[in-house]
Amino acid sequence: PAVAAAMRLGAVVSALRPALPLLLGLSLGCSLSLLRASWSHGATEERCLAPGPPALPARGAPPEAAEGRPAPGHEDFRPRIVPYYRDPNKPYKKVLRTRYIQTELGFHERLFVAVLTSKATLNTLAVAVNKTVAHHFPRLLYFTGLRSAKVPHGMVLVAHGDERPIWLMYETMNYIHQHFGSDYDWFYIMQDDTYAQAEQVKALVTHLSINQDVYLGRAEEFIGGDEQARYCHGGFGYLLSRSLLLKLHPHLDSCRNEILSVRPDEWLGRCIIDFLGITCVSQLQGQHYHTYELAKNTEPEKEEEEEFQAALAVHPVSDMTLMYRLHKQFSRIQLDRAYQEIQDLQMQIRNLTALTPAGEAGVTWPVGINAPFLPKSRFEVISWDYFTEQHLFSCPDGSPKCELSGASKADVSEIIESAVEQLNRLYQPLLRFSKRQLLNGYRRFDPTRGMEYTLDLLLEAATQKGHSRVLAKRVSLVRPLSKVEIIPMPYVTEATRVQLVLPLTVQDLDFVANFLDMFAMNTLDTHDNALLTLLFIYHPYDAQRVGQVDVFAGVKAMVGELEKRYAEVKIPWISVKTEVPSQVKLMDIVSKKHPVDTLFFLASVWTEINMEFLNRCRMNTISNWQVFFPVHFQEFNPALVYRGEQTASSSTDFLRDGHFDRHSFAEACFYNSDYMTARTKLAADILDRDEVLESMEVFDVFLHYSGLHLFRAVEPGLVQKYTLRSCNPRLSEELYHRCVLSNLEGLASRSHLAMALFEQEQANST
Numbered sequence: 001p002a003v004a005a006a007m008r009l010g011a012v013v014s015a016l017r018p019a020l021p022l023l024l025g026l027s028l029g030c031s032l033s034l035l036r037a038s039w040s041h042g043a044t045e046e047r048c049l050a051p052g053p054p055a056l057p058a059r060g061a062p063p064e065a066a067e068g069r070p071a072p073g074h075e076d077f078r079p080r081i082v083p084y085y086r087d088p089n090k091p092y093k094k095v096l097r098t099r100y101i102q103t104e105l106g107f108h109e110r111l112f113v114a115v116l117t118s119k120a121t122l123n124t125l126a127v128a129v130n131k132t133v134a135h136h137f138p139r140l141l142y143f144t145g146l147r148s149a150k151v152p153h154g155m156v157l158v159a160h161g162d163e164r165p166i167w168l169m170y171e172t173m174n175y176i177h178q179h180f181g182s183d184y185d186w187f188y189i190m191q192d193d194t195y196a197q198a199e200q201v202k203a204l205v206t207h208l209s210i211n212q213d214v215y216l217g218r219a220e221e222f223i224g225g226d227e228q229a230r231y232c233h234g235g236f237g238y239l240l241s242r243s244l245l246l247k248l249h250p251h252l253d254s255c256r257n258e259i260l261s262v263r264p265d266e267w268l269g270r271c272i273i274d275f276l277g278i279t280c281v282s283q284l285q286g287q288h289y290h291t292y293e294l295a296k297n298t299e300p301e302k303e304e305e306e307e308f309q310a311a312l313a314v315h316p317v318s319d320m321t322l323m324y325r326l327h328k329q330f331s332r333i334q335l336d337r338a339y340q341e342i343q344d345l346q347m348q349i350r351n352l353t354a355l356t357p358a359g360e361a362g363v364t365w366p367v368g369i370n371a372p373f374l375p376k377s378r379f380e381v382i383s384w385d386y387f388t389e390q391h392l393f394s395c396p397d398g399s400p401k402c403e404l405s406g407a408s409k410a411d412v413s414e415i416i417e418s419a420v421e422q423l424n425r426l427y428q429p430l431l432r433f434s435k436r437q438l439l440n441g442y443r444r445f446d447p448t449r450g451m452e453y454t455l456d457l458l459l460e461a462a463t464q465k466g467h468s469r470v471l472a473k474r475v476s477l478v479r480p481l482s483k484v485e486i487i488p489m490p491y492v493t494e495a496t497r498v499q500l501v502l503p504l505t506v507q508d509l510d511f512v513a514n515f516l517d518m519f520a521m522n523t524l525d526t527h528d529n530a531l532l533t534l535l536f537i538y539h540p541y542d543a544q545r546v547g548q549v550d551v552f553a554g555v556k557a558m559v560g561e562l563e564k565r566y567a568e569v570k571i572p573w574i575s576v577k578t579e580v581p582s583q584v585k586l587m588d589i590v591s592k593k594h595p596v597d598t599l600f601f602l603a604s605v606w607t608e609i610n611m612e613f614l615n616r617c618r619m620n621t622i623s624n625w626q627v628f629f630p631v632h633f634q635e636f637n638p639a640l641v642y643r644g645e646q647t648a649s650s651s652t653d654f655l656r657d658g659h660f661d662r663h664s665f666a667e668a669c670f671y672n673s674d675y676m677t678a679r680t681k682l683a684a685d686i687l688d689r690d691e692v693l694e695s696m697e698v699f700d701v702f703l704h705y706s707g708l709h710l711f712r713a714v715e716p717g718l719v720q721k722y723t724l725r726s727c728n729p730r731l732s733e734e735l736y737h738r739c740v741l742s743n744l745e746g747l748a749s750r751s752h753l754a755m756a757l758f759e760q761e762q763a764n765s766t
Helices: 002-045 125-132 165-180 198-206 242-258 264-276 320-353 406-427 506-524 540-544 553-565 583-592 611-620 672-686 690-695 698-705 733-745 750-765
Strands: 109-116 140-144 157-159 184-191 215-217 219-221 230-232 238-241 291-293 313-315 385-387 431-446 450-463 468-480 498-504 530-538 573-577 599-602 626-635 658-660 668-671 709-720
Touching: 109 165, 109 198, 125 140, 125 320, 140 165, 165 184, 165 242, 165 264, 184 198, 184 242, 198 238, 215 230, 230 264, 238 242, 242 264, 406 431, 406 450, 406 468, 498 506, 498 583, 498 611, 506 553, 506 611, 530 540, 530 553, 530 583, 573 583, 583 599, 583 672, 583 690, 583 698, 599 611, 599 672, 611 626, 611 709, 668 672, 668 698, 672 690, 672 698, 698 709
Parallel strands: 109 140, 109 184, 140 157, 291 313, 498 530, 498 599, 530 573, 626 709
Antiparallel strands: 184 238, 215 238, 219 230, 385 431, 431 450, 450 468, 599 668, 626 658, 626 668
């Protein structure tokens, strides 16, 4: 039995042997955890307190920290539901929300720049500052003590009317606090004889905390003053935080009356030190404010010192030419840094890509640019446009061949020069290339990376010994998409009154009733701020018979019914006699009968007016800035699309059986003042040749004779039912051609047309 028991024990041990390390590890871990728990428990119960007064918290720590409670900035933030309660005894007030969430959340703009100038330098150095760095700053104003100074073009000038330097600084600080103190986080003060690197200054403020009182610049000692106190030299510019400006403002009057100084920067520095106890520093939060003092007869192009290249501000700049030379030199330095950074990033991308599963094959060209778009079907393939140095074989108007001109010609010339330059950079000094001819050119726009080019170049290659040879090379180039920028737009509201203008001809009579019904339902019933003016266009023959038979009598009767139903509404009409209803001539008549601040919506009889579109018309049209030409959605011919079947009416089929009609420019939103300005320039150009107006639309007037933004976008709120429009052959060839194309493309899609042809062939064959 003992032998049998020993054998069984041996079998059990051999079975548990693989799991023995696991069991030992679990046992050891449990023992250690229990031992640690007993130590920590004993420490909490048996605290050793030394006799004497309680310990004080560290300097700056809140009282709660001394008592063992967490400080206000260290507690756990947990969401809690705040129940809504409204006192029934108080009247209900509608909450007015701000238009921009940035305003409601209290966000501020980043940087405001003030430039101090004078009578002697306003038209010289101040203009040079405006031309070099002003467009890099988000907001820049010029301050002077002149009275009724003449402002140079493109500058915003604030004149205080007193040229005393201290008074100018006092008024400037007051003005900044009053008008911009609640809108910006940082305020940069500089003189017009200072060159500041705008991008470096903007980068500096992004690395500084806005919660501190900051007085940053080139620290200088006061003459005969305290050795510890410093003021920021005004010639090199200085940076103030918003919190410091808010604390300083109540003391400005006292500083003006109590502090005597000749220099405005010393006066401001003494004011900040005496009342706020803050001295100027040249280094803060790990950021350095580098400056460079120019010597006389300095050559910026020859300055290679590290101190010069790292400078945020350079002073003194004696004349405009020196300012421009400094700007050129610092721009070159920044460009070289950018190119070097690009090369370093490309090298890092290559090194990291080699470690990926794809290996070196995963590196895209150019390195760092998104890979080309990969289509998932043949319908997503981006086509290439063929071009030569003289012609383009993919024209905007649909013609197979057109002359290369304007921006396209400049683009092709630049890309060829860049290709030859890159080839010479790669092969010099062994080979030198010169262009003979562009054999073939292809380009396409890839929305994921930019414009791509493929060029077949006929080149002449010359060696160092003078031998030359003609050869053909294919090169590929990419013009990548740059950083996307948000264009600042003026503020507009949705309360503007819209004046609808509806031109009507005899061919439009069948559709007027539906237009008026939709207008009444979507604007009059909803009390939208919109008015309607009808424009009756009589043919000369119909105009002679208007006393016996008025072709628009039915429309006038419908207008009368609307005015009876809505007593406060008046719908005026204007009668015009013409054989060629030119859109520009018709708008000339309407424009003279309305105020200059009228917002026009030029509509067509097939347009179904709705509040959604009218609001977009208001928002997208900005006086003296932008006009709006919506692209309406045109439904296809139901006879071809549905072929006798019931029309689909579910919400999922919205904007399905139709297309956006890019050939139509009948709808437009613009202000009367903008139209009158552009029309005046047109009149001066064409003189008395009124026949030119017959070949133009309102879109052409704004395109060629105004400097406004033309916003052309698809508009899903404008849906038009299918109808075969009558194209007037007396209009210009281009307008007539666009009208015919609009009718043809509005019939049906290719698949529907193919099905209709197939069914017709089937019927003919049987």
